[in-house]
Amino acid sequence: MARSIDEYLRARFMPHIWCPGCGHGIILNALLRAIARLDLPNDKVCVVSGIGCASRAPGYLDFNTLHTTHGRAIAFATGIKLANPDLHVIVVTGDGDGAAIGGNHLIHAARRNMGVTTIMFNNSIYGMTSGQYSPLTPSGRLATTAPYGNVERNFDMCELVKASGANYVARATVAHARQLSTYIERAITTSGFAFVEAVGNCPTYFGRRNKLGGPVEMVEALKKNSITAAAAAKLDPAEIRGKIIIGEFYRGDAPGYIELYDGVIERAKEAAGK
């Protein structure tokens, strides 16, 4: 590893605000290790977040950072990327921030193939506001707003983002932290829109209410309940129900928005006779 992750932390703000055993720290660790392996200088990275537990991450990171409004991180990130295409723009969002209020920004950034890497910290719950169910809370699970069980079906974010047109789509859990970091590294080096869903654990609001044990039990359960995309492809849908499918779901090379927009600039200059 070319750099130490300590070069990317604002140590004066540590320890961070997340609860003991919160998977968000493991995901952030995986992100920083990916950036360190890529040897990216602090000033070449911009991390943008919305609102929620996951969105607290940029405060601890010594990059260009922006903590924006609920669900709008990708909109801000789009502006940053267009203004400064040489930055590696990384969005840190949660399942509530990115799949609910920010869902539209997500699918349109994917459709545009905007040069932004989005890491969705999926802890299955709105943690910051004390445990309301989100669009990624699995059916049947308990939440403060679903005291008798969640009757809604949860999104498959990877299918959604893949169908929307992203160039890179992958999922891993915090129990697969090395794999997760590799996926994030590939996402950052992808031209166009890249999406990694990082499935984590919220021991405080999701775990406690659903009696899933402490942080260790939750991480072990994530490992046990995961199945690779290759293995899942050989099984009946009934056999993989409730499992977390991990792997890389798509790697494409469609031209990214920035690349296409460079063409627009060229044509406009030609039209203006310059």
Added chain:
Amino acid sequence: MISAGNPEAPVLVRREWCKGCGICIAMCPKKVLESAPDGKALVARPDDCIKCETCEIMCPDFAIRVVAKKAAAPDQGREAVRGGR
């Protein structure tokens, strides 16, 4: 070289950042770590450490550093970083 019995090596725990979640203790394949009386991670068996870095990678609080690293892996010909555009 790591001297035998050195309680600080080869794994360092930043106690002021550790929240005592126990993930490192459970994930270490060699059971190097234990819970201190206050619940935070303690390097109990430093000589058993195989420097796999699982504790460092799995720590949600950035509180662990494996200071004695394995010999660097040979360069596996990683793709050059593209602009990410």
